[in-house]
Amino acid sequence: MRLKLHVALLVCVVGTITLCAQSKATSKSFLTTINQKLDFAVKQEIKMAESVKDRPGKFPVTLDKNGNLALCDTTSWTCGFFPGTLWYLYGYSKNEQIKQHAKLFSDRLEGMQNATNTHDIGFIVYCSYGNGYRLTGDADYKAKIIRAAQSLCTRFSPVTGCIKSWDRGAGVYPVIIDNMMNLELLFEAYKLTGNSKFREVAVAHANTTMKNHFRNDASCYHVVFYDPVTGKVKARKTRQGFADESSWSRGQAWALYGYTMCYRETKDVVYLHQAQKIAAFILNHPRLPKDKIPYWDFDDTKIPNVCRDASAGAVISSALIELSQYVSKDDARKYLNVAKVQLQALSSPVYLAQDASNRNFLLKHSVGSMPDNMEVDVPLPYADYYYLEALIRYRKLLNGASLFK
Numbered sequence: 001m002r003l004k005l006h007v008a009l010l011v012c013v014v015g016t017i018t019l020c021a022q023s024k025a026t027s028k029s030f031l032t033t034i035n036q037k038l039d040f041a042v043k044q045e046i047k048m049a050e051s052v053k054d055r056p057g058k059f060p061v062t063l064d065k066n067g068n069l070a071l072c073d074t075t076s077w078t079c080g081f082f083p084g085t086l087w088y089l090y091g092y093s094k095n096e097q098i099k100q101h102a103k104l105f106s107d108r109l110e111g112m113q114n115a116t117n118t119h120d121i122g123f124i125v126y127c128s129y130g131n132g133y134r135l136t137g138d139a140d141y142k143a144k145i146i147r148a149a150q151s152l153c154t155r156f157s158p159v160t161g162c163i164k165s166w167d168r169g170a171g172v173y174p175v176i177i178d179n180m181m182n183l184e185l186l187f188e189a190y191k192l193t194g195n196s197k198f199r200e201v202a203v204a205h206a207n208t209t210m211k212n213h214f215r216n217d218a219s220c221y222h223v224v225f226y227d228p229v230t231g232k233v234k235a236r237k238t239r240q241g242f243a244d245e246s247s248w249s250r251g252q253a254w255a256l257y258g259y260t261m262c263y264r265e266t267k268d269v270v271y272l273h274q275a276q277k278i279a280a281f282i283l284n285h286p287r288l289p290k291d292k293i294p295y296w297d298f299d300d301t302k303i304p305n306v307c308r309d310a311s312a313g314a315v316i317s318s319a320l321i322e323l324s325q326y327v328s329k330d331d332a333r334k335y336l337n338v339a340k341v342q343l344q345a346l347s348s349p350v351y352l353a354q355d356a357s358n359r360n361f362l363l364k365h366s367v368g369s370m371p372d373n374m375e376v377d378v379p380l381p382y383a384d385y386y387y388l389e390a391l392i393r394y395r396k397l398l399n400g401a402s403l404f405k
């Protein structure tokens with residue numbers, strides 16, 4: 001009897017040691033993959049910067065119908081992602097050439113801190129100057145972040161309790177779920193200045209959106225139209241999704257990332273619960289594919305014969321890595337497993353270009369706007385930006401480092 005017990009104990013201990021050794025080995029091999037992909041990204045993005053640096057005011061935006069590199073200027077909401085990508089890669093590599101490119105492309109955004117005609121100022125200024133400031137402490141970048149936050153606040157209405165997304169004339173007050181992402185700029189400005197107005201606007205927007213944008217299953221609408229006089233909801237619609245009542249994948253991704261970030265900045269558990277409910281909607285969805293990279297809309301009636309959206313997959317992956325830091329061990333394991341599956345898929349030849357065929361973009365297979373037949377199944381700069389962010393976050397976790405330094 002005693003002998004049997006000893007044998008059972010021994011088996012158990014050996015089993016645990018083997019499992020630990022296996023999981024250490026798996027982590028090590030994933031870390032190696034991450035490092036390889038980041039090293040590859042450094043090379044690709046240097047080539048991308050070299051190919052665009054002599055085009056003043058321009059940024060890479062996608063490929064055109066002939067597979068040629070298409071450029072945008074600061075009128076595109078995506079203009080901050082390429083400078084942000086370069087800053088992320090500078091943070092990883094400390095490569096001076098990347099830093100010079102990051103500065104050059106950030107400089108091209110000069111003046112955007114004053115823009116009051118777009119809510120995308122958060123994406124534009126925070127992804128670029130925000131990362132630049134974190135890595136260099138440049139006082140000019142800091143001033144731009146604060147100025148941009150002031151510009152964004154001009155779009156806030158105390159009547160609706162939220163920031164207007166698009167200017168569509170008097171009486172029209174649209175708010176898109178994407179706008180949750182712009183709140184990070186406001187939280188940063190609050191930390192830099194101590195001016196509570198920035199935080200109050202961000203919190204009000206997050207609360208109003210939580211009340212009006214979500215369905216009972218925690219999926220969200222793309223656009224909510226408010227009455228600017230009464231503050232009441234007039235309509236719930238889509239602009240980039242399959243249908244008003246569908247769940248546009250990138251919208252769900254912005255929501256997940258947005259509420260996770262709001263919890264980070266406020267420690268209000270209401271936001272944590274919201275983020276977990278959104279995560280549950282995405283992760284338990286019967287039409288989430290095995291590799292966890294969503295179709296462009298969860299409700300396209302032609303699934304599985306429709307495009308994936310790598311950008312949504314990258315944003316979700318990055319958000320799940322952060323969310324894993326705030327929850328129980330079991331939930332953390334679940335979120336990290338999914339994030340890893342997503343990063344492995346995105347790092348495979350199915351999504352990640354292996355050479356110059358993608359004109360130096362990293363990821364293939366994203367969708368800008370399907371209803372407009374615009375940027376369908378193409379590379380996009382925000383897919384690359386959030387893919388790198390997710391790789392860098394996962395790498396920091398594996399190295400026991402803080403996610404945000």
Ligand code: GLY
Pocket residue numbers: 077178240250368
């Ligand atoms: N903010 C626009 C988009 O996600 O396509």
